[in-house]
Amino acid sequence: MATEQRKFELCHSIPGRLRLKVKAIRHAEEEARALAFWLSRQAGIREATASPLTGSVILHYDPSTSPEDLFDLLNQALSDLPQLLATVPRPCPPPLEQLRTEEAPSLTWGLARVIGITAFLGVNLIRSVFLGTAFSPAVITGAAVVAAVPLWRRALVDIWNYRFIGLNPLLGTAAGLAIATAESLTALEVIWILEIGELLEEYVADRSRRAIKEILEVSAKNTYVLVDGVEVETPVDRVQPEDILAVHAMEKIPVDGVILEGEALVDQAHITGRSEPQFQKPGDLVFAGTIVQEGKLHLRAEKVGEATYLSQIICLVEQSLVNRPRAEKQVEMLAARLTRLGMAATVSTLILTRDLARAFAVLLVMACPCATILAASTAITAALANAADRLILIKGGLYLERFGEADCYCFDKTGTLTTGLPRVANIVPASPRVTSEQIVALAASAEAHNPHPLAQALVKAATDSGYPLATVSKSETFLGRGVRATMGAEVVTVGNRAFLVDQGFDLEGIRPQARKSAEAGQTVVYVAKNQELWGIVGFESEVREDLNSVLAQLRRSGVKELHLISGDTPKVVQSLAQSLGFDGSGDSLLPEEKAQYVDSLSAQGYTVAVIGDGVNDAPALSTASVGVAMGAGGSEAAVATADIALADDDLRKLVFVRQLSQQTRRVIRQNFWLAVTTDLLGSVLAVWGRLSPVLGGMLHVGHALAISANSARMLTWQPSARGKGAR
Numbered sequence: 001m002a003t004e005q006r007k008f009e010l011c012h013s014i015p016g017r018l019r020l021k022v023k024a025i026r027h028a029e030e031e032a033r034a035l036a037f038w039l040s041r042q043a044g045i046r047e048a049t050a051s052p053l054t055g056s057v058i059l060h061y062d063p064s065t066s067p068e069d070l071f072d073l074l075n076q077a078l079s080d081l082p083q084l085l086a087t088v089p090r091p092c093p094p095p096l097e098q099l100r101t102e103e104a105p106s107l108t109w110g111l112a113r114v115i116g117i118t119a120f121l122g123v124n125l126i127r128s129v130f131l132g133t134a135f136s137p138a139v140i141t142g143a144a145v146v147a148a149v150p151l152w153r154r155a156l157v158d159i160w161n162y163r164f165i166g167l168n169p170l171l172g173t174a175a176g177l178a179i180a181t182a183e184s185l186t187a188l189e190v191i192w193i194l195e196i197g198e199l200l201e202e203y204v205a206d207r208s209r210r211a212i213k214e215i216l217e218v219s220a221k222n223t224y225v226l227v228d229g230v231e232v233e234t235p236v237d238r239v240q241p242e243d244i245l246a247v248h249a250m251e252k253i254p255v256d257g258v259i260l261e262g263e264a265l266v267d268q269a270h271i272t273g274r275s276e277p278q279f280q281k282p283g284d285l286v287f288a289g290t291i292v293q294e295g296k297l298h299l300r301a302e303k304v305g306e307a308t309y310l311s312q313i314i315c316l317v318e319q320s321l322v323n324r325p326r327a328e329k330q331v332e333m334l335a336a337r338l339t340r341l342g343m344a345a346t347v348s349t350l351i352l353t354r355d356l357a358r359a360f361a362v363l364l365v366m367a368c369p370c371a372t373i374l375a376a377s378t379a380i381t382a383a384l385a386n387a388a389d390r391l392i393l394i395k396g397g398l399y400l401e402r403f404g405e406a407d408c409y410c411f412d413k414t415g416t417l418t419t420g421l422p423r424v425a426n427i428v429p430a431s432p433r434v435t436s437e438q439i440v441a442l443a444a445s446a447e448a449h450n451p452h453p454l455a456q457a458l459v460k461a462a463t464d465s466g467y468p469l470a471t472v473s474k475s476e477t478f479l480g481r482g483v484r485a486t487m488g489a490e491v492v493t494v495g496n497r498a499f500l501v502d503q504g505f506d507l508e509g510i511r512p513q514a515r516k517s518a519e520a521g522q523t524v525v526y527v528a529k530n531q532e533l534w535g536i537v538g539f540e541s542e543v544r545e546d547l548n549s550v551l552a553q554l555r556r557s558g559v560k561e562l563h564l565i566s567g568d569t570p571k572v573v574q575s576l577a578q579s580l581g582f583d584g585s586g587d588s589l590l591p592e593e594k595a596q597y598v599d600s601l602s603a604q605g606y607t608v609a610v611i612g613d614g615v616n617d618a619p620a621l622s623t624a625s626v627g628v629a630m631g632a633g634g635s636e637a638a639v640a641t642a643d644i645a646l647a648d649d650d651l652r653k654l655v656f657v658r659q660l661s662q663q664t665r666r667v668i669r670q671n672f673w674l675a676v677t678t679d680l681l682g683s684v685l686a687v688w689g690r691l692s693p694v695l696g697g698m699l700h701v702g703h704a705l706a707i708s709a710n711s712a713r714m715l716t717w718q719p720s721a722r723g724k725g726a727r
């Protein structure tokens with residue numbers, strides 16, 4: 001490639017390391033990150049860093065790779081930058097990174113506070129009962145002040161952030177007043193109860209978070225890297241792509257990689273959801289976090305650290321905790337209103353009764369909307385953890401909510417309704433000069449690296465029959481249409497009818513055979529070499545088991561419309577849609593058109609859920625109110641675009657998620673009523689003078705606990721035996 005065409009400048013070069021200036025990433029943080037991410041995953045590159053500040057890229061590469069190749073790679077990446085941006089996963093937002101490290105200390109510290117206050121109150125009680133001499137008022141006041149410090153600190157933080165009317169400022173003021181009016185013991189007791197409540201809430205939230213993380217944790221710390229044939233123990237975070245690792249029986253695989261040597265039974269439950277170990281052999285892909293149960297493997301690391309599939313998922317699940325659903329926001333608004341009401345009630349009680357204790361009790365009951373806030377958040381967190389346990393990754397309560405509310409479900413056909421791999425069922429040569437074998441071998445060579453189910457089916461057909469595959473020097477994918485590959489001097493075109501017609505092929509000659517194939521329900525793909533049509537391949541695919549019952553259950557749970565959206569020909573799509581009882585279908589749709597189809601349904605007022613496999617339906621997945629990716633065990637893109645990802649391709653999980661969503665809504669409603677009724681009852685009692693501040697505090701803690709316990713049920717909730725869920 002000539003230097004003047006380059007989109008970068010070479011600044012510095014030593015063997016194994018290059019420094020380059022790239023204008024396109026200057027001041028463009030996203031682009032820089034995407035570029036570094038993409039480059040670091042290319043063969044030959046060990047590490048890539050890109051700085052948006054200086055617009056420079058540093059590449060550490062294998063000395064065996066030529067810099068010229070790297071320049072080509074870089075040029076290719078830069079001309080495709082917008083596309084790169086779309087495929088690169090986003091990093092976890094910083095607050096969550098902090099969350100990972102900060103949660104533990106706050107729990108221990110909270111526990112210490114509770115123990116401290118409990119001890120003090122205990123000793124005080126023992127002294128007054130057995131010795132008749134409680135601590136002197138000064139000591140109690142001192143203790144109350146010390147105990148109130150964390151509360152006052154939180155209050156100041158709130159006030160600093162303009163949150164004047166909230167739990168902390170109110171209680172802080174109340175505690176201050178109580179201490180000032182020689183009610184220190186009451187203040188201390190109330191703070192004690194509040195601290196216990198806070199600790200318990202924290203504990204429940206922490207448990208749910210931990211539950212999600214534990215499920216997905218990769219905990220291997222060291223692994224063995226082969227250096228000149230010798231196994232060297234190495235920390236996992238030092239492993240680089242392209243390193244060769246040795247993994248022994250009962251060890252965790254620390255990277256995503258390809259098996260070079262050896263065979264093993266690998267427990268992949270975390271990735272694919274299949275509980276029985278899978279037999280893996282050279283050439284197979286293995287994932288970080290899976291465990292070698294028997295045998296020993298040598299594998300080449302492809303993705304390490306944060307780039308592994310598992311890390312991406314953990315990151316997504318953590319992000320899910322910030323995507324808050326509407327229910328939660330509504331509850332919070334309500335809580336704010338309750339707080340204001342509580343303030344008013346407190347002040348009026350004080351004015352009317354002139355009784356500080358009553359006012360304090362009202363304040364404690366009414367102005368602590370924690371329970372109300374907990375009503376939604378605890379239930380949702382628990383539900384997400386429950387789903388994660390079943391390898392369903394829901395990227396936020398928002399999506400859980402929407403999936404339960406959606407009244408129109410659109411299904412992609414190939415790979416979603418049909419099983420992962422179609423079968424080559426029929427091959428028709430266009431002329432006597434080519435044979436079926438040649439057609440399959442040619443098409444498979446062109447599709448060798450394509451993730452499309454049809455492409456993989458071709459490759460499987462060719463390898464199963466032992467046909468050798470030719471090497472492809474260049475291959476272009478036309479999404480939802482087909483591929484065009486260059487092999488030496490030959491150009492091979494494989495794809496659907498519209499695609500080959502566009503490319504100028506005359507398909508009239510083979511039309512009757514193609515129609516016959518389609519009438520038999522086969523997906524027809526045309527294969528051509530240079531300007532000559534070689535023939536057609538008909539694929540049969542099986543509809544997934546349980547599909548009928550899944551669709552029926554979805555309908556029973558309130559789904560009004562079921563649609564089939566596909567890039568396949570009208571005959572195939574319509575007959576499938578009819579046989580499954582769909583309400584509508586779209587055929588011959590390109591990826592963008594699938595998204596338009598979804599848009600038009602939304603425009604009619606439906607809340608649309610799209611279920612796809614991430615292949616040629618990513619735009620539809622992201623246009624939908626909620627997009628669900630199936631069988632995400634393989635496709636990163638699907639997990640990245642979808643709002644809900646099912647790690648395996650069991651469609652029944654759709655029914656589960658819908659029931660989970662509806663159950664969560666029920667639990668939130670229960671929680672909410674629990675919170676509001678006890679609040680009202682408590683405040684009536686308090687105004688009436690029948691509820692002391694301490695009892696008020698207990699009521700507060702009590703219903704917060706009840707709500708947490710009610711929500712915790714969602715952690716292990718499962719639909720009733722017949723799969724219909726709770727009524």
Ligand code: ADP
Nearest residue numbers: 413414452455480481482495496566567568616
């Ligand atoms: P679906 O919507 O049914 O999941 P796609 O949108 O993925 O299907 O593809 C639509 C049609 O485009 C397929 O039926 C096939 O004819 C053609 N096609 C897409 N990708 C390829 C490919 N890689 N090789 C051959 N044909 C393809």
Ligand code: MG
Nearest residue numbers: 412414415615
């Ligand atoms: Mg598809």
